[in-house]
Amino acid sequence: MNCSLNKRLLSAGVLLFLLYSCVDPGRRDALCRTWQYDLLATRQELHKRQADDLTMELMETWMLEKQFSELVFDRNGSFQMRWRDLLTSGTWRFRRGGKHLQIIIGEKKQLLSIDRISPDSLILTPLTEEADFTRVLVVKNS
Numbered sequence: 001m002n003c004s005l006n007k008r009l010l011s012a013g014v015l016l017f018l019l020y021s022c023v024d025p026g027r028r029d030a031l032c033r034t035w036q037y038d039l040l041a042t043r044q045e046l047h048k049r050q051a052d053d054l055t056m057e058l059m060e061t062w063m064l065e066k067q068f069s070e071l072v073f074d075r076n077g078s079f080q081m082r083w084r085d086l087l088t089s090g091t092w093r094f095r096r097g098g099k100h101l102q103i104i105i106g107e108k109k110q111l112l113s114i115d116r117i118s119p120d121s122l123i124l125t126p127l128t129e130e131a132d133f134t135r136v137l138v139v140k141n142s
Helices: 002-021 024-032 039-048 053-066
Strands: 034-037 070-073 076-081 086-096 100-105 108-117 121-126 135-139
Touching: 039 135, 070 108, 076 100, 108 135
Parallel strands: none
Antiparallel strands: 034 070, 034 135, 070 076, 076 086, 086 100, 100 108, 108 121, 121 135
């Protein structure tokens, strides 16, 4: 009787894991491209979310430097960020069934909420850093 219960619990746990970790292939296709930050769209998004003045100042300062960065997500799970002459490499993976995105660079892990993803825009909100802001990215035109 105890063995039967353990088997059922294990089966239920495996099923939940599979359901929880499955990601729609279209979501992966939408993410795997080259992105760049969009200052104007980020401003609009933060106004829509009624961000406070401190958050807006933080965003403006951060975006002055980072708005020309390129973020590249490859289907093989590799990640690159190009900013000026610097190239940072790491890996990425979906979490929570594709609702979150985890970027790993060396020992540092950043977890972001995927607020919206489409073939031409991506809205991310950092979850692992305090005093941070939502970012809007658009597909980089070559």
